[in-house]
Amino acid sequence: xTLRETLLLPVVLAAxxxxxxxxxxxxxxxxxxxxxxxxxxLMLVAAAACGPFTFASAPGAPPWSPLRQGAxxxxxxxxxxxxxxxxxxPQEFAAGAAxxxxxxxxxxxxxxxxxxxxxxIARAAVAAVGLALLATLFYWDGxxxxxxxxxxxxxxxxxxxxxxxxxxxxxxxxWVHSEVLYRxxxxxxxxxxxxxxxxxxxxxxxxxxxxGAGALGLLRKP
Numbered sequence: 001x002t003l004r005e006t007l008l009l010p011v012v013l014a015a016x017x018x019x020x021x022x023x024x025x026x027x028x029x030x031x032x033x034x035x036x037x038x039x040x041x042l043m044l045v046a047a048a049a050c051g052p053f054t055f056a057s058a059p060g061a062p063p064w065s066p067l068r069q070g071a072x073x074x075x076x077x078x079x080x081x082x083x084x085x086x087x088x089x090p091q092e093f094a095a096g097a098a099x100x101x102x103x104x105x106x107x108x109x110x111x112x113x114x115x116x117x118x119x120x121i122a123r124a125a126v127a128a129v130g131l132a133l134l135a136t137l138f139y140w141d142g143x144x145x146x147x148x149x150x151x152x153x154x155x156x157x158x159x160x161x162x163x164x165x166x167x168x169x170x171x172x173x174x175w176v177h178s179e180v181l182y183r184x185x186x187x188x189x190x191x192x193x194x195x196x197x198x199x200x201x202x203x204x205x206x207x208x209x210x211x212g213a214g215a216l217g218l219l220r221k222p
Contacts, residue, residue: 048130051107078104
């Protein structure tokens with residue numbers, strides 16, 4: 001991907017996401033956080049799918065060029081996600097924007113990890129891991145929760161590793177009492193009264209991972 005393509009991609013994805021969510025919800029500006037969370041979730045999915053492929057550069061470019069391009073791509077995802085989510089919930093623009101901006105650190109972290117792993121097939125593998133992280137509350141029950149000694153701790157872990165769940169807290173979307181998640185989802189039930197971190201805490205984690213992986217990538221390619 002060229003730098004221009006990398007920077008235009010989040011713009012196109014955010015515009016498409018905004019239109020889709022606005023049509024699906026029959027308008028924007030609703031009081032609840034459903035629309036902002038739906039927009040943030042779709043932007044996170046886009047970041048997971050595209051982020052690992054953004055750390056790229058032309059042949060003969062300086063070794064730090066992929067890191068620069070990936071960082072710019074992450075910034076573009078953050079800005080576009082913030083604008084799309086904020087616009088879908090104008091009454092609480094700041095909360096929606098903060099949730100949508102999480103797509104940037106997520107894309108950057110996944111891209112940096114794929115870069116440190118050498119690119120190639122690792123990009124697809126990292127993208128798959130990123131998509132799986134977004135869905136932890138949907139599959140955590142059968143794999144990890146039922147045999148856990150402490151179900152609240154297990155549910156909190158599922159929540160703590162999902163950027164989508166963190167975005168939901170900031171956007172005001174209620175995972176615990178969402179009818180779709182609460183029914184037949186004991187992970188969601190177990191989150192009752194558990195303190196939940198928002199997008200800020202998750203962004204700090206992702207930026208730390210991305211920074212460390214980016215440094216390793218530079219060491220791999222002197």
